[in-house]
Amino acid sequence: MSSFLTKKNMIRFLSVLILIVALIFILPVSGPIILALLTALALSPLVRLLNEKAKWRRSIAVTVVFILFLISLGIAGYLIITQVVTQAILFVENLPGYIAEVNRSWNDMQISIENTYERMNLPPDVINEINAQVTDMLNNFRDIFTDGRF
Numbered sequence: 001m002s003s004f005l006t007k008k009n010m011i012r013f014l015s016v017l018i019l020i021v022a023l024i025f026i027l028p029v030s031g032p033i034i035l036a037l038l039t040a041l042a043l044s045p046l047v048r049l050l051n052e053k054a055k056w057r058r059s060i061a062v063t064v065v066f067i068l069f070l071i072s073l074g075i076a077g078y079l080i081i082t083q084v085v086t087q088a089i090l091f092v093e094n095l096p097g098y099i100a101e102v103n104r105s106w107n108d109m110q111i112s113i114e115n116t117y118e119r120m121n122l123p124p125d126v127i128n129e130i131n132a133q134v135t136d137m138l139n140n141f142r143d144i145f146t147d148g149r150f
Contacts, residue, residue, distance in 0.1 A: 043069055099142045106138055 043065050050061035110131060117127045 039069070096142075096146050099145055103138055103142065106134070110134075 046065050047058070047061045050056045050065065051058050054061075056064075114127065114131070
């Protein structure tokens, strides 16, 4: 046990702890800065190409490349958001069918469970109460999702 509590290990532990705490407080603030750096590094070769090969001034090359970047970002965002909204609408439209399928499957399982109950010789009151509770729960889920209260 004394080999674990050495000065070197304690310094390592405290260093890691300080690093973790620093990252917790620094990363949320530095996220946009890191994103801007990565964007600048990614767009830099195109700016350099326009500056050297096309003989554009650097300020014009940066402006054109950044506007093209924003346009492509906007188009990608539009396409992604359109797909997400379309899939969400399709899911919501089909949700009652999904819930009905779950209810059908539950009814089939309930028949199987009732057969098992009969083999186990459980009292009918216990069987009916279990079935009623589970059926009420599924009906509540169905009502919540079909009424749009979720």
